[in-house]
Amino acid sequence: MSAAKEARYSLGGARSGSPTKAASRRLSTAADTAATRRPASGDRPEERVKVFVRVRPPKAEGETQGALRIKPDGRGVVVYREHATIPSSDFEFDRVLGPSASQSDVYHAAVKPIVEDVLNGYNGTLMAYGQTGAGKTYSLSSIAADAIGMIPRAAAEIFSHIEQDKVHEYTVYMSYVQLYMELIQDLLRPESENLQIRENEGGVFVGGVHQQEVSNITQCLHLLHLGDRNRTTAFTALNAHSSRSHAVVMLTVIKRRSVAGNGDAEIQRVKVGKLFLVDLAGSERLKKSKSTGLRASEAKSINLSLTTLGMCINARADPNATHVPFRDSKLTRLLQDSLGGNAKTSLLVAACDAHEHVEETLQSLSFGQRAMCVRIQAVVNERVDYRTLHAEMVAALETKDRKSSLLEATLLEKDAQLEAVQTRLQQEQTDAARKLEELQREREAMEAERARQLMEQQAALAAEQAHKQQLLAELEASSAAAQGLAEQHEAQRQQLLAEVAAQRQQLAAAEAAAAEAAARHAQELEDQRQAAAAEAARAAAEVAAARAAAEAAAAEQLGKAREELGAQLAAAQEELARTQQLLVGSRAESRMLQEHSEQQLKDLEAEWGGKVAEAQAAGERQLTAAQATIAARDQTIAQLQTAVEERDGSISQLNQAVEALEAGKAELARQVAALQGELQAAHHQRRQLEAAASQRQREWEAALNEERHNVAALQTQVEGYERSRMALAKSFFENKIRSDAAKTIQRHWRQYRLRRIRQQQTEGYQALTSAKATISSLAQQQRDLELRRRANLAFSGQTLVGDNLNVLQEAVESIVAAFILPARDLKSLQSIKSKMAGGSARQSMALHAAGGPLGPSMLSRTSTPNVDLIKAINPLAESLPNSARSTPRDLGADAPPPAAPLQQQYHAAQQYGGQQLPAGPALSRPSSFGQLSQQAQQAQRGPVQREGSFRAGLAGLAGKVMGSPMDRLRRLSSGHYQQQAGQQQPRY
Ligand SMILES: Nc1ncnc2c1ncn2[C@@H]1O[C@H](COP(=O)(O)OP(=O)(O)OP(=O)(O)O)[C@@H](O)[C@H]1O
Numbered sequence: 001m002s003a004a005k006e007a008r009y010s011l012g013g014a015r016s017g018s019p020t021k022a023a024s025r026r027l028s029t030a031a032d033t034a035a036t037r038r039p040a041s042g043d044r045p046e047e048r049v050k051v052f053v054r055v056r057p058p059k060a061e062g063e064t065q066g067a068l069r070i071k072p073d074g075r076g077v078v079v080y081r082e083h084a085t086i087p088s089s090d091f092e093f094d095r096v097l098g099p100s101a102s103q104s105d106v107y108h109a110a111v112k113p114i115v116e117d118v119l120n121g122y123n124g125t126l127m128a129y130g131q132t133g134a135g136k137t138y139s140l141s142s143i144a145a146d147a148i149g150m151i152p153r154a155a156a157e158i159f160s161h162i163e164q165d166k167v168h169e170y171t172v173y174m175s176y177v178q179l180y181m182e183l184i185q186d187l188l189r190p191e192s193e194n195l196q197i198r199e200n201e202g203g204v205f206v207g208g209v210h211q212q213e214v215s216n217i218t219q220c221l222h223l224l225h226l227g228d229r230n231r232t233t234a235f236t237a238l239n240a241h242s243s244r245s246h247a248v249v250m251l252t253v254i255k256r257r258s259v260a261g262n263g264d265a266e267i268q269r270v271k272v273g274k275l276f277l278v279d280l281a282g283s284e285r286l287k288k289s290k291s292t293g294l295r296a297s298e299a300k301s302i303n304l305s306l307t308t309l310g311m312c313i314n315a316r317a318d319p320n321a322t323h324v325p326f327r328d329s330k331l332t333r334l335l336q337d338s339l340g341g342n343a344k345t346s347l348l349v350a351a352c353d354a355h356e357h358v359e360e361t362l363q364s365l366s367f368g369q370r371a372m373c374v375r376i377q378a379v380v381n382e383r384v385d386y387r388t389l390h391a392e393m394v395a396a397l398e399t400k401d402r403k404s405s406l407l408e409a410t411l412l413e414k415d416a417q418l419e420a421v422q423t424r425l426q427q428e429q430t431d432a433a434r435k436l437e438e439l440q441r442e443r444e445a446m447e448a449e450r451a452r453q454l455m456e457q458q459a460a461l462a463a464e465q466a467h468k469q470q471l472l473a474e475l476e477a478s479s480a481a482a483q484g485l486a487e488q489h490e491a492q493r494q495q496l497l498a499e500v501a502a503q504r505q506q507l508a509a510a511e512a513a514a515a516e517a518a519a520r521h522a523q524e525l526e527d528q529r530q531a532a533a534a535e536a537a538r539a540a541a542e543v544a545a546a547r548a549a550a551e552a553a554a555a556e557q558l559g560k561a562r563e564e565l566g567a568q569l570a571a572a573q574e575e576l577a578r579t580q581q582l583l584v585g586s587r588a589e590s591r592m593l594q595e596h597s598e599q600q601l602k603d604l605e606a607e608w609g610g611k612v613a614e615a616q617a618a619g620e621r622q623l624t625a626a627q628a629t630i631a632a633r634d635q636t637i638a639q640l641q642t643a644v645e646e647r648d649g650s651i652s653q654l655n656q657a658v659e660a661l662e663a664g665k666a667e668l669a670r671q672v673a674a675l676q677g678e679l680q681a682a683h684h685q686r687r688q689l690e691a692a693a694s695q696r697q698r699e700w701e702a703a704l705n706e707e708r709h710n711v712a713a714l715q716t717q718v719e720g721y722e723r724s725r726m727a728l729a730k731s732f733f734e735n736k737i738r739s740d741a742a743k744t745i746q747r748h749w750r751q752y753r754l755r756r757i758r759q760q761q762t763e764g765y766q767a768l769t770s771a772k773a774t775i776s777s778l779a780q781q782q783r784d785l786e787l788r789r790r791a792n793l794a795f796s797g798q799t800l801v802g803d804n805l806n807v808l809q810e811a812v813e814s815i816v817a818a819f820i821l822p823a824r825d826l827k828s829l830q831s832i833k834s835k836m837a838g839g840s841a842r843q844s845m846a847l848h849a850a851g852g853p854l855g856p857s858m859l860s861r862t863s864t865p866n867v868d869l870i871k872a873i874n875p876l877a878e879s880l881p882n883s884a885r886s887t888p889r890d891l892g893a894d895a896p897p898p899a900a901p902l903q904q905q906y907h908a909a910q911q912y913g914g915q916q917l918p919a920g921p922a923l924s925r926p927s928s929f930g931q932l933s934q935q936a937q938q939a940q941r942g943p944v945q946r947e948g949s950f951r952a953g954l955a956g957l958a959g960k961v962m963g964s965p966m967d968r969l970r971r972l973s974s975g976h977y978q979q980q981a982g983q984q985q986p987r988y
Pocket of ligand 1: 055056131132134135136139241243280282283350
């Protein structure tokens with residue numbers, strides 16, 4: 001907001017002003033005194049600064065509690081100082097809030113009443129004062145959800161009130177500045193670093209500070225956050241986030257209400273309430289805060305400004321103080337209005353209950369105590385300002401115009417967007433429809449496919465089932481057949497078993513018999529065999545013996561022969577050897593001998609070999625016979641055994657058949673089991689297929705549902721778009737209607753204002769012209785009268801002059817009276833004049849013929865020079881016919897101009913009458929040309945005559961102006977003047 005606007009919205013001229021000497025004197029009449037520094041008990045609380053103390057909870061480390069005790073009444077606090085001369089000090093405040101007090105408690109006690117006052121058009125200030133780290137920033141600016149500070153709460157309350165108030169219109173501005181090292185910086189526009197404090201009739205303000213219009217708490221919080229971010233804080237030994245500047249949040253609430261004014265005008269009552277929320281930087285001792293360098297400079301600057309603040313408070317609290325050093329620091333200069341009295345001011349003293357900080361706490365509490373003595377006289381900042389109002393309204397209209405055109409542009413843009421959205425929507429709709437169709441088609445195809453697959457599966461399943469049924473039937477049939485066979489086999493088997501058992505029994509019996517017979521035969525055979533064996537053995541033994549004997553004999557003979565032969569051989573050999581010597585002849589002999597020997601041997605061997613062979617053959621024959629017998633017996637046994645074996649074979653065959661049947665049955669059972677397994681597998685497969693089919697069906701259905709859902713979502717979206725489009729279109733039309741209506745109102749308002757201003761201007765000009773004319777006429781008449789008075793003095797001496805002066809005075813008064821004649825009389829005059837003009841024509845003509853005076857009615861029909869003459873002489877007469885307005889209000893505007901000055905009348909007479917001016921009462925109201933000539937002649941006579949004429953003229957004039965318009969008109973029309981001039985002296 002510009003400085004001008006700032007000035008307009010500042011205290012609006014309703015400020016009580018800075019504490020002047022007069023204010024101090026006023027304060028000195030209050031009951032409190034500097035000595036007690038306590039507010040008098042009878043003081044109304046709203047008449048002084050209210051002071052609240054907030055004791056913060058102790059820190060975990062480095063603080064020893066017990067320095068403060070809050071009294072049970074919640075207003076008093078006692079400070080205990082260890083090892084001090086005065087061990088305890090009592091203080092009383094408006095309220096003392098302990099460590100357990102919540103932000104809400106503090107707000108309701110200290111801030112809420114101020115906010116309410118601000119909403120009623122007062123200025124309000126909340127200052128947080130205290131040692132560094134005592135909780136000022138926490139109390140004011142915290143935006144933590146569980147500890148919302150005073151600034152957000154105050155803003156929230158303001159907006160909540162605005163929402164509920166349907167009668168007033170509100171505008172809220174917010175600004176946020178910090179005072180850092182004696183420089184004012186705009187925290188919402190941090191680039192503005194060195195703002196200046198200015199003052200006008202509205203009060204003190206920061207020139208060029210940015211005032212942001214805010215319309216809800218969110219915007220306020222945003223700005224607060226922004227400002228806090230830009231605020232200078234630093235780490236010190238006493239506070240990790242120590243504020244190094246004084247911060248001031250200003251909320252300006254402009255509250256308007258339209259009320260009916262005079263006539264048909266509507267005026268606005270504007271209340272401007274300003275809420276200052278001041279977070280002072282904490283006072284600190286450099287030794288304690290361990291600040292050095294820049295921090296130390298900051299601390300010095302802070303302490304300096306706080307000292308000046310203390311001095312100002314002291315001065316304001318002291319009824320005898322004649323000067324308040326507001327200008328000694330920018331802080332006090334900035335807070336001048338708040339400290340000066342025109343603000344509902346509260347001070348929140350932040351303190352800590354710690355023996356370590358007891359001195360600082362004492363200092364803070366003393367400061368608060370002194371502040372309680374500061375008187376305030378806040379007034380409501382209310383104004384009714386047509387000019388400003390008009391300018392504001394024009395500005396507002398312009399803004400609205402701008403907004404409206406912006407709105408229109410936005411609407412057009414929105415329309416374009418809407419169209420784009422619609423196009424997109426249509427596109428999407430088409431896409432969606434296409435997609436839907438595709439999906440539908442897909443779905444139908446899928447369903448058909450699924451149906452086909454299902455049918456195929458069903459057919460396959462049916463075929464399979466039929467096959468399985470068939471198999472089952474076959475199985476069952478084969479099973480039945482197998483069963484039958486098995487039963488048959490079983491029966492056969494049983495029968496066979498029975499037979500076998502019987503045969504076994506028979507066999508057993510036969511076996512037994514056979515065994516017995518066999519045993520017997522065997523015995524017999526054994527016996528026979530034994531006998532045969534014995535016989536064979538004997539024969540063998542005989543054979544063996546014979547053989548052995550033969551062999552022995554042969555061997556003996558052979559031996560002997562051999563020996564003989566040997567001997568012969570030897571002899572032969574010897575003879576051979578001997579005969580070898582006889583060689584040739586002996587060899588044949590030897591050979592003959594050898595052959596002979598061999599022949600002999602052969603003969604012997606053949607002889608003995610036949611014998612052995614005969615013995616052997618006999619033995620062998622016997623053996624063969626025994627063996628044949630044994631063989632026959634064995635054959636019988638073998639036959640019996642074969643029969644048994646045959647029986648056993650048939651039994652085993654039967655068993656095999658039974659086993660084969662069993663195996664067939666088992667096979668059948670296995671096949672049945674396998675078939676059942678297959679059947680089960682088929683059932684299982686079928687179930688699986690069915691499950692898969694239903695799963696697929698479910699999936700397809702889910703997909704279908706999803707698609708349906710998507711389609712429904714798309715449709716909902718489309719409907720939403722459609723709705724938003726409709727809403728946008730509706731709001732567009734509403735806004736258009738509103739904007740058209742606003743334009744119409746604006747046009748009408750402008751026309752109305754223009755008409756009204758022009759009318760007022762015209763009325764003003766008329767009144768001004770009339771007043772000027774009256775004044776100049778009076779001045780002229782006064783000059784004339786003065787001239788005449790001097791002339792009279794010269795001619796008639798002092799007494800006459802005195803008389804003349806009285807006469808003149810009366811004349812002037814009567815002239816003045818004539819100018820403020822009631823309109824009623826003017827109207828009467830007008831009507832009478834018109835009557836006379838119409839109805840008395842005949843009489844006037846008669847008068848004219850008789851050379852009598854010419855009345856206005858006559859004059860109105862005379863020649864132009866006469867009319868001009870009458871106009872020149874008496875503008876009143878001229879103005880009469882034109883007068884139409886009759887209300888007293890319009891008298892000023894339409895009142896007849898004053899009569900022409902006497903001299904002017906005279907000159908006019910001279911001009912028009914020349915030397916023919918008739919003699920008569922000097923400068924009396926001329927009623928005819930002859931009369932004027934008379935007046936002119938009279939004026940040319942000597943002083944005495946002129947004096948008489950002058951007197952007569954004045955008397956005539958006085959008589960004319962003093963009488964009622966009716967009288968004057970009557971006189972004018974009936975030639976009263978002539979009679980009066982001729983018959984009697986004018987009455988003074
Ligand atoms: N009433 C309270 N309840 C809980 N914590 C508190 C309270 N008052 C202050 N504190 C805590 O104490 C610390 C210092 O508070 P804060 O910064 O508000 O002090 P300050 O007076 O503004 O100091 P400075 O003047 O240095 O800026 C903060 O951590 C704050 O959260």
